[in-house]
Amino acid sequence: MTPPPTDKVVPLDELGDLVADGESVAFGGGWFANHPMAAVRQLIRAGRKDIHAITVVGSVDMDLLAAAGVLGHLSFSMVTLEAFGLAPNVRKAIETASVPFTEYTGLGLLIGLEAQGRGMPFLPYRGPFGSDLPARYPEIYATTTCPFTGEELTAVRALQPDVAIVHALRCDAEGNAQWDGTSGPDVDMAKAARRVIVTCEEIVDRSVIAQNPHMTKLPGYYVDAVVEAPFGAHPTSHIPRYSMDAWELMDYAGQAGTDEFGGYVDRIRSESEDDYRARVLTGRDVVLAALVDAAETLEGANL
Amino acid sequence: MTAYDVHELMVTRVAAEVDEDGVTVMGSFTPLAYASYMLAKLTHAPNAYLVGFDAVGMAPIQLSFTGAEAAAYKGAVCRWGMLTEINSIHLSNHGGVEAVSSAQFDGDGAINLSTIGPFDKPKVRLPGGAGAAEVIKMYRKMIAYFGNHNSRTLVDKVEFVTGTRWKVGAEARRKAGLQPGPIIVVTNLAVLVKDEDGEPFRIESVHPGVDPQMVVENTGFALDVPSEVPTTAEPTEQQLELLRNRIDPFGTVKFDFLSGKERLPYLKGILDAEWKRAEARVR
Structure with a gap:
């Protein structure tokens, strides 16, 4: 008889319990793409502190963690809000020497993760x-x-984070995780970390994963916890589901360097992720999805 | 001759360097670089091999702040992740033409994307170089572009070397296991080229209306000024038509050329247009 599949599903509101204060956490995604933002928000709600965050190309994820006082150390090869400017709270943390940091070269950071992932020193x-x-x-x-x-x-x-948190398109209860768009450093962070948390747009039955096994970039034996978090990368993108929310990011960048920004963080602390989605995404979710549909390739001109 | 803006001339000049030899990985959405690669793909280099985000072998795309990533995946033939791209393109010497910009750039081909002021307690903490520290060394051609050519950006020596071309001359590069190729600097005033170690950048061309002396005065490192300096080729009608109507109808490239106060309203205008186009599909 086949044993029942391992069930690693954890509700989002318990995600904070999976990470201890003082641990190192690698956060997936890159640029404005696919950062595990629901997990970032939940770590803030859980009051985690002294976290050593590791990012390859961080953006609003690292800036929000810095603003909320979660960071004890930041390792990165880049942190930027791109068109919206430098990341104000990360800047402040480093310029006032209040958060120690390690600036990696981009390839060096990924090769450090690769070394750990294949058991090399x-x-x-x-x-x-x-x-x-x-x-x-x-x-x-x-x-x-x-x-x-x-x-x-x-x-x-070799670089071994205590925890890697990555956001996938879909995942089954065993942790077999699939991506269809930007996965960035996610798989290599997961292979290097002691423990792996996968948040995903939706948890599906194993049979759904098995229908398209070539899309599984992270097999379940690496994974410790599976968390369902629809729009879990918002306000960054999760292609092909939704584009980045440039309007929320513009709003964020406009407030992030100001004295009133404490209110933005307090609101995230005081609301659940369901509240967050209802507040920010009502009526906007369909447009963020339509932005993906509206994106165009160009037929060759070559006149 | 249709009137054009200098950012359009910069796009056509960078595009002229894009060829069909090797692979180019574009990271985040940097409008001028993206526009140049798309223009090359729609004109003289249809087989230029591009990677945008994790979309490998992507088709040319229309530029937009919210849609560039999604568009990159639509015509792509493969999906990789960052580490696979590093191992399969950068470190295995398949890198073709790399276009970067930085807060500071110097006469050795070094970039600073790390810090202004002391590293441990900076006056301005810059974003960091991501893969540029290694990549500008590995690629066959390095292009550095700057929308505002001045001696605070083009400096004698960068305050901090985030990354550098390292070996410049063809022979030195071959010996170090690197592909030979030049450093080309494209600014709003001129085009500068360096292809030998120990020799300064030389002015390859000045843009229409720019005096070579003005370039020298606005450059913090020594320049070789030939007795005859040619004028940079202007964009053609066809290039302008492709850029304005097909590649960048929202005007994303111009955004990086605006000064402080103009930037936010301009960005809002673009995002408003992007929103309306998407919203029309669902309302």
Whole structure:
């Protein structure tokens, strides 16, 4: 007889219990795409603090964590609000030296995760020669040589987050997670972390996953918890479901550097994720989905 | 000759460098770079191989702030993730033409996207370089573009080297296992080129109406000024038609060329147009 499938489903309002204060947490997504924002909001609601956040290309996720006082350390290769400017709360945290930080080179950070994911203490690569960053972090970057040719290479130390949190399109109760758009660093963060939380647009039956197994980028044996969070990347995008919410982001960027911003964070703290969706997404959800449909490719002109 | 804005000339000049050799990974939506690649794909380089977000082998797309990512996936032939792209394109020397911009850039081809002021307690904490620290070294051609050519951006030495071209000359690059290729700087005033270590950038061309001396005065690093400096080719009618009507009808490229006060209302205007087009599909 087949044993019943493992059930790792956890409600979103218990997500805060899965992360302890002081732990390192890698957050998936990149740019304004697919950050696990429902999880970010829930960590804020749970009052988590002293979290060492790890991001490859962070945006509103890192800025909101900084604003809410969740961060104890920030490791990143980039944090930006792109068209809406520099990330004001991350800037403030670093410029006032109130949050210690580690600035990785982008490839170095991902190769550090790759090393951990395949059980290596470090990996060599043709690194950021000439950059001032490696010398700042001798505990992360070193110089090594090819044992066969003597070529000088950069060694980057394995990076093991305590937790990785990534947002998928759909996932079953065992944690088999599928993406159809931007997955960015999600899979490699998950492979490197001690524990993995997958939030997803919808939890589906295993048979739905098995219909399109080529879309499963993270198999369930890596995953510890599965959390359903519709619009869980909002206000960043989850393609092909919805585009980034540029209007919410513009609103965010307009307030984020001001003294009144405490109110924005307090409101997120005091409402549930259902309240958040009702407040921000009512009437807007269909337009964010339509923005994906409206996006156009161009037929070759080549006149 | 149709009147044009300098950002349109910059797009056509960057597009002219885009060819069908190698692969280009575009990260986030950077309008000028995206427009240049799309223009090349619609004209002289239809087989230019592009990756946008995790969409590999993407079709040319119409630019928009909210739709560029979705559009990238619509015509793409493959989906990867960041690490696969790094290992399969950047580090394996398949990188073709990389266009970047930065807060500071210097005569060695170094960029600063990290800090103004002390690293540990900066005056301005910049966004960070993402993959640029490694990538500007690996790609065959490095293009750096700046909408405001001045000596605060184009400096003698960057305050902090986030990344650098490292080896510039063809022979030095080959010896280091890198593809040979130049650094090309495209600004609102001129085009600068460097293809040898130990030699300064030279002015390749000035844009119409710009005096070479003005370029020298606004550049913080030494320049080689040839006795005859050609004028940068102006955009053609066909290029302007493609840019304005097909590639960038919302006007996203111009946004990066606006000054402080104009930016937010202009951005709101674009987003309003993007919203209305989408809303019309569901109302």
